[in-house]
Amino acid sequence: MTLFQEFGITSQLAGILAIDLGIAVILLALMRYMQGWSVKVNSNEELAVRDxxxxxxxxxxxVAALGIVLTGAITGAAAHSYVQEAIGMSAYGxxxxxxxxxxxxLHDKIALNQFDKDALVLKGNISVAIVDAAAAIAxxxxxxxxxxxxxxxxxxxxxxxxSAFAVSQLMLVLLTRGLEIAYSRRNQGASLQQALVEGNTALALRHAGTMIAMxxxxxxxxxxxxxxxxxxxxNLLGWLLFSIIMLLVLTLLTKVVKWLVLAKIDLSEEVERQLNIGLASVEMAISIAVALILTGLMA
Incomplete structure (x- = not known):
């Protein structure tokens, strides 16, 4: 009895898993290089020369976003042949x-439409890069x-x-506009997007946590x-309705949890004006934790 047989892995299943892994590695590498191609730079130079x-x-x-997608694309033993598995994994990937x-x-052109994201990332703006990464993961x-x-x-x-993708992009825009309005009210009409351009990493972390939670x-x-x-x-209306409901529930619960966990702390002052990255990281963790708990409860 082989080691594979000991764990209930047949030769066909092992082949399917190898196909999935091989295609996943190729697509992850492709995504990495596409980052450079999309902005017409050499990704090796940006990452390892210019640091x-x-x-x-x-x-x-x-890369993390594509990895997340690929976990939903893997069909495993459900495929009837190697060819079917390769086609399915490649198509979904x-x-x-x-x-x-x-x-x-779309996020660059509609949600964060007041600056050139690619230009700022190439200039080394970490705040904008964090929000960009979070939008991809969301x-x-x-x-x-x-x-x-x-x-x-x-x-x-x-x-x-x-259909669900279209709804998600709409929700990201609505979420961003809502956060912008709230930020402006707390900061005498100041712009959230301008704060990101100016390098408020704490604000970027908070914003990233909210998007990933959504x-x-x-x-x-x-x-x-x-x-x-x-x-x-x-299907389209169902995703729209339930995503709105879940976003409202998520927003309410997150506020309550932040009020309890971070009691007696002026979050606006610390994150938006004092640029407190540590406190913003806690806010980010709370948002993601509440979303994970909601997901677990609904499952």
């Missing part, structure tokens, strides 16, 4: 890669949730993926919906 920390953070977000890049483009969490929710490899599956809340929303392959409109 551009911001470019590294942005690239890390993209490439689709995820394209949507991550598209999501970052988008990836949504795509992963839909991949696990949908079934089979058909045109209907990709329509469902694009992405996680999509996973919770998927538990309320049954997958209907041809119910295009109801």
């Amino acid at each position: 551009n920390f911001a470019f590294g953070i942005s690239t890390a977000g993209a 490439i689709c995820g890669l394209v949507l991550i890049k598209l999501g970052r483009f 988008t990836a969490l949504v795509i992963r949730a839909v991949l696990l929710w949908a079934e089979d490899l058909t045109l209907n599956t990709f329509i469902a993926i694009f 992405g996680l809340s999509f996973n919770a929303a998927s538990h309320f919906m049954d997958y209907a392959p041809t119910a295009y409109i109801s």
